[in-house]
Amino acid sequence: MSPEHNAALQQSQQQQTKTSLPTKEELEAIRDFVLLPMLLSIVEKNKQEIERSSYSMRTIFVKTANIIQNHISNDLHAIRKLLKERNIKVSEDEMIDSNLRYKYICRGYEDKFVLIRDVARAELMKRLGKYSEFLK
Template sequence: MHRADSQDNMLVKSYILLPLILSAFEHDASVMSLELRTPAPYLEVIQSAVHAAAADLQEVRAGMRARRLKVYEQQRLEAGVEAKYICRGYHERMLLLDDVINAQATLHMRRYLGLDGLG
């Protein structure tokens, strides 16, 4: 039986996480623009993070194409997000639990914001 290898799993995981991270940044930017007295400097930092995350998502998509990976269904479940994908002709399934999503998203967001060495 075929199983996706660790690089395949990392690509699929990133493919699921990065759009969630981009959505969080966009949401936070809209809230900040309404709530802060001087939002411009904060929005510039978030915009820079958005560009970096979007570039990473592009690389992930290219990596998935190169490794013949295709996510064909994502579903929000009570416990997290389930993705069904094809890995070089074989159907696979990945479940990312909400706790894992939150922890991973926080780590990635801190890195994109330049805070990875702090805290």
């Protein structure tokens, strides 16, 4: 094999080593990275509405919302740390037909994924239920 071919082969092998598909855990982290900020916004919006209300128990509801926000924020911080450690970058791509599109780069591998708004909404409500279990 000529030196040029050998160098090209070695470079190709190095790129394949650097570029690897995300694991299932990493894909879930990417999804969480997108969904958790949305969930934080929902909880914050509802908390503000409760604060402006005349509910007799609004103080308790606001404290509950703060607890949920803290748990979400802690999870989001852990997800951001994991993505950074594994050299994964996620960015919003575009919105088509009210579906959210995201692009991610995982150790050189690039791909896109779509979050259908109705599916995202259902997932957010499911997760909110999971976070409310901390209150038990």
